[in-house]
Amino acid sequence: MKETESEELSSASPSCCPPGSHSAAPPAEAPGCQELEENRDMEIKQVTLHKRSGQKVGVLTAEVVSSCVSNLGRFGSGLHHLYHHLSLPSQDLSNVSVLSKYVHLEMLELPHNKIKDLSCVSHMPYLVTLDASHNEISSFFGFQPPMNLKEVNFSHNRITKMEDLSAYSSLCNLDLDYNSLSEITGLEQCFKLTRLSVAHNKISRISGLHSLPLTHLCLRGNQLERIEGLENLKCLQFLDLSLNRITSLSGLLNLHLLGSINLEKNMISEIQECKHIHDIFLLRDLNLVGNPVQDQPDYRLAVIFLLQHLTVLDQEKVTVEEKVSSVNQFDPPLDVVAARDHMTHLVYQLMQPQVLYDRCCSSMRPIWLIMLLRTNHAI
Known part of the structure; x- marks a missing residue:
């Protein structure tokens, strides 16, 4: 008798509403509600066992949906x-x-x-x-x-x-x-x-x-x-x-x-x-x-x-x-171009050989001597 009542409740909820979800009948006040819930859980376990044992493999049931x-x-x-x-x-x-x-x-x-x-x-x-x-x-x-x-x-x-x-x-x-x-x-x-x-x-x-x-x-x-x-x-x-x-x-x-x-x-x-x-x-x-x-x-x-x-x-x-x-x-700006050109010329200049001629050295007088001669002449 309890299993029949459980099946009726499950079939009465095709609109995705499992047993006991309607507000018109609060499950806490229904007689035998706890027993119905236990029976439903038992049925779900049985479905799971049937699935594992090869029965109804791949077929979705209302009991599984409700859970x-x-x-x-x-x-x-x-x-x-x-x-x-x-x-x-x-x-x-x-x-x-x-x-x-x-x-x-x-x-x-x-x-x-x-x-x-x-x-x-x-x-x-x-x-x-x-x-x-x-x-x-x-x-x-x-x-x-x-x-x-x-x-x-x-x-x-x-x-x-x-x-x-x-x-x-x-x-x-x-x-x-x-x-x-x-x-x-x-x-x-x-x-x-x-x-x-x-x-x-x-x-x-x-x-x-x-x-x-x-x-x-x-x-x-x-x-x-x-x-x-x-x-x-x-x-x-x-x-x-x-x-x-x-x-x-x-x-x-x-x-x-x-x-x-x-x-x-x-x-x-x-x-x-x-x-x-x-x-x-x-x-x-x-x-x-x-x-x-x-x-x-x-x-x-x-x-x-x-x-x-x-x-x-x-x-x-x-x-x-x-x-x-x-x-x-x-696309470098002008200041960057100028800086690069200056760097290029500087590097190029440093790479040129520096020659110091002997005739320049013989004719040059120390600057302190020139300044001394000018001072004595003024005196």
Whole structure:
């Protein structure tokens, strides 16, 4: 009889509200509440044992959900309390269809599992944050769009193609690292997207970004050879293009809000390429570690001279002394030029042989003798 009552309470809470969470029935006053809680804990232990023994492996149950939800908050008129966050990392899950009953979730975290299907998210209209990283998902947003979905993490999955996301108008942060994407598409109508990361994919050409309000863009570890398709990203502040095959910086001319550029381990070989970003006055951090340009003579001082507003170059702080030295070397002021000329002439003069002729010595009288003769003559 007690087990039946426990099952009824568990099934009566599909809105992410485990037994005893409703304010209308305080658990402290319910008869036999302590016994029900003990029975529920016993059932959870049994589920865990079944999982270890090989039964129902990978299938998420309501009992497990009720033990993992958090962040209790009010809902509707304020008379009901519901749990809004669910985190199930590293649970070896492959089937999470039971989550379709938990319609009031706002944050769902399912990283490091074996999930292939996320259609249950279609029943979560209030979902704001979704973390499905490190799974086996191949379908791109294979669910109906929640109206307030803002952050999505699909990194370390098996996605091969991006599709139209115009229905996800609230999307602000999208992480697609470590997939198999060959191009960026479907983001044209995501007018709130500010952070996009597609690192370690197979992208060979930057496209599909148009006039998005991106402030952070990560294209690390792809197959890019040129910087293109960024000219309309007027809000871009942080750009990561490391671990590619880029040879020129010509595609960064009009990005006047850029403050950080990471070009580590590319193929930039000429210092003159820095002239393309000379007019980006907000640029403070530039990383060219692992590029052939570092082998050029006076590389660091030359880059600092071209980009006087830098504060960090190659992950090392730019000092005031380096800035002064770069100016003195490549465009010295007049007083420095005069000082150098004087030093050059002085050194050249000292290097010339000094000759003292004998006839000069024989005709010269000691100055004290001349002064004595003049004094006697006056007397």
